[in-house]
Amino acid sequence: MSTSPTTLPASTQAPGRSIAAWWQAMPLSLVFVLFFLIPLALIGMVSFWDFNEYELLPDFTFKNYVSVFDGCSNMDEMCVTFKTYLSTFKFSFLVWLITLVIGFTVSYFLAFYVRSSGVQTLLFVLCTIPFWTSNVIRMISWVPLLGRNGLVNQSLQGIGLINTPIEWLLFSDFSVVLAFVHLYTMFMIVPIFNSMMRIDRSLIEAANDSGASAWQTLWNVIVPLSRTGIIIGSIFVITIVMGDFVTIGVMGGQQIASIGKIIQVQTSYLQFPLAAANAVILLSIVLMIIWALTRLVDIRKEL
Amino acid sequence: MNKDQRSAGFWLLAAFFAAFVFFLYGPMLVIVVLSFQGPEGGLTFPLRGFSLHWFGKLAEGLGVVDIGAALKRSLALGAAVMALTVLFSVLAGLAFRKKLAGGNTLFYVVVASLIMPSIIVSLGIGLEFRLIDSGLKWLLEALGMTSTLEEYGSSLGLFTSALGAHLTWTLPFGLLIMFAVFNRFNPAYEEAARDLGATPWQGFRHVVLPLIAPSIVGIGMFGFTLSWDEIARTSQAIGDVNTLPLELQGLTTTVTTPSIYALGTVTTVISLLVMALAIGLAWWLKQRQNKG
Numbered sequence: 001m002s003t004s005p006t007t008l009p010a011s012t013q014a015p016g017r018s019i020a021a022w023w024q025a026m027p028l029s030l031v032f033v034l035f036f037l038i039p040l041a042l043i044g045m046v047s048f049w050d051f052n053e054y055e056l057l058p059d060f061t062f063k064n065y066v067s068v069f070d071g072c073s074n075m076d077e078m079c080v081t082f083k084t085y086l087s088t089f090k091f092s093f094l095v096w097l098i099t100l101v102i103g104f105t106v107s108y109f110l111a112f113y114v115r116s117s118g119v120q121t122l123l124f125v126l127c128t129i130p131f132w133t134s135n136v137i138r139m140i141s142w143v144p145l146l147g148r149n150g151l152v153n154q155s156l157q158g159i160g161l162i163n164t165p166i167e168w169l170l171f172s173d174f175s176v177v178l179a180f181v182h183l184y185t186m187f188m189i190v191p192i193f194n195s196m197m198r199i200d201r202s203l204i205e206a207a208n209d210s211g212a213s214a215w216q217t218l219w220n221v222i223v224p225l226s227r228t229g230i231i232i233g234s235i236f237v238i239t240i241v242m243g244d245f246v247t248i249g250v251m252g253g254q255q256i257a258s259i260g261k262i263i264q265v266q267t268s269y270l271q272f273p274l275a276a277a278n279a280v281i282l283l284s285i286v287l288m289i290i291w292a293l294t295r296l297v298d299i300r301k302e303l
Numbered sequence: 304m305n306k307d308q309r310s311a312g313f314w315l316l317a318a319f320f321a322a323f324v325f326f327l328y329g330p331m332l333v334i335v336v337l338s339f340q341g342p343e344g345g346l347t348f349p350l351r352g353f354s355l356h357w358f359g360k361l362a363e364g365l366g367v368v369d370i371g372a373a374l375k376r377s378l379a380l381g382a383a384v385m386a387l388t389v390l391f392s393v394l395a396g397l398a399f400r401k402k403l404a405g406g407n408t409l410f411y412v413v414v415a416s417l418i419m420p421s422i423i424v425s426l427g428i429g430l431e432f433r434l435i436d437s438g439l440k441w442l443l444e445a446l447g448m449t450s451t452l453e454e455y456g457s458s459l460g461l462f463t464s465a466l467g468a469h470l471t472w473t474l475p476f477g478l479l480i481m482f483a484v485f486n487r488f489n490p491a492y493e494e495a496a497r498d499l500g501a502t503p504w505q506g507f508r509h510v511v512l513p514l515i516a517p518s519i520v521g522i523g524m525f526g527f528t529l530s531w532d533e534i535a536r537t538s539q540a541i542g543d544v545n546t547l548p549l550e551l552q553g554l555t556t557t558v559t560t561p562s563i564y565a566l567g568t569v570t571t572v573i574s575l576l577v578m579a580l581a582i583g584l585a586w587w588l589k590q591r592q593n594k595g
Contacts, residue, residue, distance in 0.1 A: 021406075025398035028391040028474060029409055035467035036416045039427025046430055055437070106323055109316040123320070130327045133574045134532045136551045137567035141330035144337055144346060151333070151348050182326065214312060235418055243420020246534050250555050260422040260535075267539050272430055279423045286420060 043283075047276035056272055064277035084257045085285070091173075091248070091258070092241040095180040099237050100230065102181065103188025107229075108222065111196035112204070124193065131186045139179050139250045146170040146178075171253030179251040184240055188233035195229030196222065235290055242286050331571065338564035346559060357565040365558050368550050370566065377547040380461055380469065381530040387466075388473040388526030389519055395474075396481025397507075410478075417475035421535030428468050429539035432459045459542030468540040469530045476529065477522045484518045513592060517585035524581035528574050 050059040072079040078086070106127065114120045130138065145151045146169040153165040168174055199222065207217040223230075245260030259282045266275035341352020364370055399406055416424070435458050443452040458464070492514070496506040512519075534548045541549070547570060554563055 021398040021401035021403045023398075024394040025403060025406070025409060026394075027387075028395035028413075028478065031391065031467065031470045031474060032409075032412050032416060035428055035431075035471050036412065036419075036424065039424065039431045042430050042434065043423065043427045046434075056434075102323060105316065105319055109320050113313050113316055126324060127327065129575075129578070130331065132528045132532070132578055133331065133571045134548055134551065134567070135534065136548055136555060137334065137571060138331060140555055140563065140567065141334040144333050144348060145330055147346065154348065182330070185323075214310075239418045239420055243422045244535070245422055246538075246552060250552065254556065260420065263422050263426060264538065267426060267429065272426075272433070275426055276430065279426050282420060283423055290418070 040283075043276045043279050046273050047280045049273045049276075051271060051273045053270075064273045065281075067274065068277050068281060080257075084259055084262060087256065088242060088258050091176060091180065092238050094177050095184070095241050096234055096237050098177070098181050099185045099188045100234065102185050103192050103233060104226070104230070106185075107189050107193040107196050107226075108218070111193055111199075112222070124189075127189055128186055135183055135246065136250060138183055139247060142175060142179060142182075142251070143170065146175055171251070171255065173252075173256070176248055176251045176256060179247050180241060180244075183247065184237055187236040187240070191232040191236070192226055192229035195226040199225045231293055234293055238289055238293075239286055242289070243282065334564045334567050335571070337561055338568040340561050346561065346564075357560065357562040358569070360560065360562040361565045361569070365554060365562055365566070368554065370547075370550070373545055373547045373550045376461055376544060377531055380465060380546060381527045383462065383466060384469045384473055384530035385523045385526035387470060388477045389523045391470070391474060392477030392481050392522050393515075393519060395478055396485055397511075399478075399482070400485055413475045413478055416471045421472070422538070424471055425468060425536045425539040428464050428471075428536075429459070432457070432464045432540070432542075457542055459540065461541065461544060461546075464540040464542065465537050465546070468536040469533055472533060472536050473526045473529045476525045480518060480522050480525065484515050488514070513588075516588040516592070520581050520585040520588065524578060527577050531570075531574060531577070 046056065047064055048060050048062070050057040050061055050063065068081055070079065070081075072082055110120055110123055114123060143150070147153070148165045148167065148170070150169070152169060153162075156162045157165070203221055203225070204217060207221050212220070243260045245258055245264045248256050248258045249261060259278060263275045263278050263282070266272075266278065336350065337346075337348075338357055339353055339355070340350055340357065341354045342356045343351040345351070361370060395409075399410075403409070439458070440452060440455065443449075443455065488511075492510050493506050496510045501509070532548055533546075534552055537546055537549060545553075551563075551566060551570070554566070
């Protein structure tokens with residue numbers, strides 16, 4: 001899964017057939033215009049509209065944005081929006097860090113320690129299979145393990161480590177992070193593994209021959225050369241967690257707020273302009289994070 | 304790295320990998336095991352008996368939810384998404400091999416859709432179709448077509464807004480697979496066909512298509528399974544009816560019997576069946592290719 005434009009397939013046919021090519025690209029382009037670009041533009045537009053209980057009222061008002069940040073000038077107590085974003089950032093950061101460590105380690109093992117390419121493919125596919133099953137199923141599969149009378153509590157009580165069941169295992173920050181890691185580490189593994197497989201093996205040998213330890217090779221050769229994969233994986237994981245409302249809803253016992261959840265609740269009350277304003281703010285923040293991520297790399301490359 | 308002997312590092316990493324696989328599969332196996340409980344069974348261990356009781360309960364329906372109808376909707380939508388994903392991805396993949404003005408922009412839009420938070424896409428599509436609704440209603444009223452106006456429900460639906468929402472999620476995967484395919488594709492075969500006087504269509508039908516067929520099956524699999532399990536993009540864009548994952552999400556808060564695990568087992572089995580079918584088909588196409 002490569003996202004660099006340099007990997008676009010080279011023109012392998014006669015040039016100057018742009019018109020025929022555009023007919024072929026048309027259906028796909030139309031889908032993205034109709035179901036991606038226009039909807040995004042509409043979100044921007046409607047975020048300035050007014051509304052009542054029954055309908056949307058075309059307008060140009062900053063009312064929705066003002067109400068998103070309602071009470072945020074109060075210094076004593078943080079407003080709901082800031083609190084929600086803070087909690088969403090916390091989840092994003094934790095999940096990013098954990099999936100990065102796991103994803104990198106797993107990819108590193110598969111790419112550099114498994115010798116036969118057949119076994120490599122087999123183990124890689126083994127990691128991707130759970131990705132194809134329902135997210136909700138994978139979430140609720142934690143219930144019999146983490147619940148008050150779940151397997152973990154039963155076992156811990158059985159061996160006498162605890163007397164009363166641990167309550168924070170399920171429907172808590174812990175279970176939300178756990179579910180995210182369970183669901184989305186795949187999004188880290190695939191791009192990082194992909195980057196690692198492209199690393200020229202002679203570079204590793206050169207490092208070995210020059211007397212680098214395994215750690216030095218890892219840190220000075222493999223990590224920098226896996227950079228693209230790490231960034232792509234990070235973008236996936238962070239954007240997913242920032243916008244999520246399903247995982248946080250199910251695993252948080254509908255008790256933990258997130259921006260996605262706020263948007264979802266507002267649409268269910270038909271407060272579309274409010275939801276749109278929230279979506280615009282969420283989108284700007286996600287874009288800033290992506291921009292910062294890509295900047296971060298360029299700066300380090302130049303050093 | 305260590306060519307001669309497995310180092311301590313290898314075993315440490317292998318153990319980590321094994322633990323990760325256990326972490327991935329363990330909870331899902333628990334669900335499958337618990338769904339085969341006897342009628343007395345609850346949501347947690349220990350297992351109480353062994354039966355198909357909860358699958359029977361599932362077939363009878365869970366509360367007010369018509370599981371059968373939701374299943375059919377999800378299958379129908381998945382099939383439509385699969386067909387369109389294959390068709391549009393292959394066409395666009397072919398287009399990108401030629402000189403495509405604005406191809407880079409299109410590529411960035413597709414990638415942007417892949418990393419856009421799904422709730423935003425979903426909200427946008429929901430809004431778009433609601434605005435279409437208001438526009439149409441206004442138009443019908445202006446034209447005085449009151450009887451049509453009364454019958455008119457909503458343009459939001461399974462094969463309008465929900466289909467579009469799913470395609471914004473499946474097509475990026477399809478296009479990226481096509482790129483991977485055509486990056487490794489040797490155009491010499493096509494040139495040979497052209498030199499022998501094949502029309503572009505003949506060249507595609509008899510040369511390119513058989514060569515890329517296994518990957519096309521892969522795209523179809525991506526299309527179906529991604530649609531089959533999709534929630535976030537569908538949530539605001541589907542209107543009055545629900546797909547299976549959406550029903551499932553609702554059921555997590557209301558159903559407290561192992562029949563929800565039975566439902567989980569059934570949907571997982573369908574996902575795995577589609578994957579197995581696709582892999583088998585791709586393998587068969589490859590075998591045929593090697594023979595021919």
